[in-house]
Amino acid sequence: MNVNLSKRLKAAYDMVSEGSVVADIGCDHAFLSIALVSSGKALSAFACDVNKGPLEKASKNIEAAGLSEKIHTVLSDGLIFLNEPVDSIVICGMGGSLIISILNNSLEKINAAHELILSPQSDTAKVRIWLRDHNFSLIKETAVTDAGKYYCVMRVVPSDKPSGWEVPEIPDEAFYYVMKYGPYLIAHPDSVFKEHLLKKEKEIRKILAQLDRLNPRYKELDEELKWVIIFMRDK
Structure with a gap:
């Protein structure tokens, strides 16, 4: 079975460490798990989803790929019913608040993993702040545009002394915006991230032109x- 990963899933694939046992949370059709195991990058994987429908489709795809012995499906709300140790935990395609809820419900499991690969669809600043406050270090961020939408994929690891959340020469007063746009990307901007910032600048200027300067929203923007x-x- 040939698997064509979306740009976002390909970015997540690239961040997973070689030889990992992977938990693919919210696996949908298990395309990421199949790609990781079939290529040999992951030793095995647990394809987890809270809904039976997607998990049944995932099982069929896994069987078609001939990987039923290496990829196991788990009906689970996040990591709650995953009882096997894993090295890499991947969570893509969910809102930031849901990702935080999943992490909060399985603190022991995520701290036992070697890495988390996350790509929140919203509330990215909240996710980054949560990770920093719970002793995770930011290792890398990748910006991608997938089906016309902008996403960030990040790799973090448990740490006694969290690092990677500050940007040299950027003062503390910019903390929220650093968390919103991504400290790694700000320090190491790629072409996709630069294009995203350019679009945001145009978008904000357009909104400001329509707002009264006395509007509290004007000052914020x-x-x-x-x-x-x-x-x-x-x-």
């Missing part, structure tokens, strides 16, 4: 615009 422009400066 004007502050964000200031930092977006600073983040766009060449490194």
